[in-house]
Amino acid sequence: MKKSKQANFLKLYEPVHDRFERFCRARVYGEMPYEDLLNETLLVAFEKFDKLENDDVFLSFLCGISVRLLANSHRKNKAETSVHIENFAGESSDNPEKTAEVHLLQQAMTHLSEDQREAILLFEIAGFSIKEIAQIQETTEDAVKQRLRRGRARLTKILTFESEYKLGEERV
Amino acid sequence: MMKKEHRLDQLFESMRSETPHMNYEEAKMNLQQSIAAASVGSSGVWAKLSTPLKTVIMLSTVGTIGLAVILMTPGKTEENKNLEQSVPKEVQKEEILDESSEDNAESVVVEIIEITGEESETTYRIFENGEWEIVDTTIDIQRFPVIAFPEIKEMPPRIVEYPGQKEVSDTNTEVRAITFVLTNETTDEELSEIQRQAEAAGIRFSFNTSKRKKNGLMKKCSISLHRKFSDDRRCSMSSSFSGKFNYTFGWIVDAQGKAIDFRRKEDGKSLLDK
Numbered sequence: 001m002k003k004s005k006q007a008n009f010l011k012l013y014e015p016v017h018d019r020f021e022r023f024c025r026a027r028v029y030g031e032m033p034y035e036d037l038l039n040e041t042l043l044v045a046f047e048k049f050d051k052l053e054n055d056d057v058f059l060s061f062l063c064g065i066s067v068r069l070l071a072n073s074h075r076k077n078k079a080e081t082s083v084h085i086e087n088f089a090g091e092s093s094d095n096p097e098k099t100a101e102v103h104l105l106q107q108a109m110t111h112l113s114e115d116q117r118e119a120i121l122l123f124e125i126a127g128f129s130i131k132e133i134a135q136i137q138e139t140t141e142d143a144v145k146q147r148l149r150r151g152r153a154r155l156t157k158i159l160t161f162e163s164e165y166k167l168g169e170e171r172v
Numbered sequence: 173m174m175k176k177e178h179r180l181d182q183l184f185e186s187m188r189s190e191t192p193h194m195n196y197e198e199a200k201m202n203l204q205q206s207i208a209a210a211s212v213g214s215s216g217v218w219a220k221l222s223t224p225l226k227t228v229i230m231l232s233t234v235g236t237i238g239l240a241v242i243l244m245t246p247g248k249t250e251e252n253k254n255l256e257q258s259v260p261k262e263v264q265k266e267e268i269l270d271e272s273s274e275d276n277a278e279s280v281v282v283e284i285i286e287i288t289g290e291e292s293e294t295t296y297r298i299f300e301n302g303e304w305e306i307v308d309t310t311i312d313i314q315r316f317p318v319i320a321f322p323e324i325k326e327m328p329p330r331i332v333e334y335p336g337q338k339e340v341s342d343t344n345t346e347v348r349a350i351t352f353v354l355t356n357e358t359t360d361e362e363l364s365e366i367q368r369q370a371e372a373a374g375i376r377f378s379f380n381t382s383k384r385k386k387n388g389l390m391k392k393c394s395i396s397l398h399r400k401f402s403d404d405r406r407c408s409m410s411s412s413f414s415g416k417f418n419y420t421f422g423w424i425v426d427a428q429g430k431a432i433d434f435r436r437k438e439d440g441k442s443l444l445d446k
Contacts, residue, residue: 013199033378105186156180
């Protein structure tokens with residue numbers, strides 16, 4: 001029974017793995033190792049798998065869980081201010097230029113509010129509609145639209161400078 | 173402004189098309205390992221019996237206290253004798269069960285090893301006297317007749333590291349073993365130190381000790397090691413533990429300090445022995 005549950009779970013997970021991995025990696029960039037969020041989400045999702053009514057919304061189910069896990073974690077660790085920055089210089093990559101661009105964007109996104117960053121990643125990386133994001137973030141569609149608009153505007157402004165020095169200034 | 177928007181879209185496109193850092197197989201393996209660790213405490217005969225047993229133990233404790241109160245009440249000696257004789261057998265039996273609290277229950281270690289795509293999972297039950305037995309394994313015993321497990325009693329109680337130790341080897345190739353002993357007393361700081369050393373050796377080491385008792389001892393722990401070599405060969409090792417455990421593991425590094433293999437200690441052997 002358990003083996004078959006696991007097989008079903010993995011069958012649904014395999015096609016969405018790449019998108020979910022990118023979402024987790026970008027979502028906690030600079031905060032914590034993304035593997036922790038991904039693994040924890042998968043374990044919780046597996047435990048709650050029986051409650052999933054529609055297989056088509058599996059990715060949304062996963063993202064919803066990771067969003068709630070992070071929200072709970074932030075509530076608990078409000079006082080904690082340590083910042084974990086991934087060392088990407090040593091990462092092997094087939095396309096170092098693309099890797100650098102992705103890190104630049106991820107770094108810029110750390111300057112957005114949690115909600116804005118989440119909404120943008122769900123929209124741009126995970127490919128959800130505004131309606132789906134509103135459900136995941138437990139808010140209205142108008143609020144999601146506003147987060148996307150303001151987030152993109154801020155990113156555009158930050159990326160205009162595109163240098164560590166200017167990013168440092170922004171943060172201040 | 174349009175140009176800037178376009179630039180942003182380009183960056184998002186790069187992010188969308190980037191190769192994932194963790195592939196599906198790794199995520200799958202981590203999940204299987206976490207499920208195994210999570211189910212260790214909630215499966216097995218003990219766990220199935222624990223709820224009814226706890227109820228019985230609670231009732232028997234209440235009964236015993238009640239009995240003690242009656243026995244200690246002066247002036248009822250004859251009555252007490254009768255009561256003593258009529259202590260139900262089940263109460264005596266449950267007192268014995270009470271002695272074996274959950275902490276003293278046998279510990280279980282689940283180990284998943286994958287080398288270049290071939291995966292195996294083995295569950296061991298370790299008894300108080302240090303003996304162990306294999307509860308379940310996916311290893312084809314005909315192919316791998318020897319499944320060794322580290323000696324439980326003689327292990328040091330806390331994490332021990334031998335970073336400078338050279339055990340070898342071959343006169344031409346200088347290799348050494350980095351060894352760690354993991355117990356339920358190992359702290360997160362010590363695990364982070366292992367993680368740091370693993371990183372230096374090119375290994376991705378992750379651990380999960382979300383369940384700790386109030387005194388800091390781990391209830392459950394899972395670790396995993398991953399290394400991808402330049403020739404695309406992959407090596408992974410995952411283990412999960414619960415109860416009292418003592419596990420020696422490590423890696424073999426080459427002259428440059430990079431890991432070339434993972435090992436767990438087998439009885440009476442050095443980490444370098446095949």
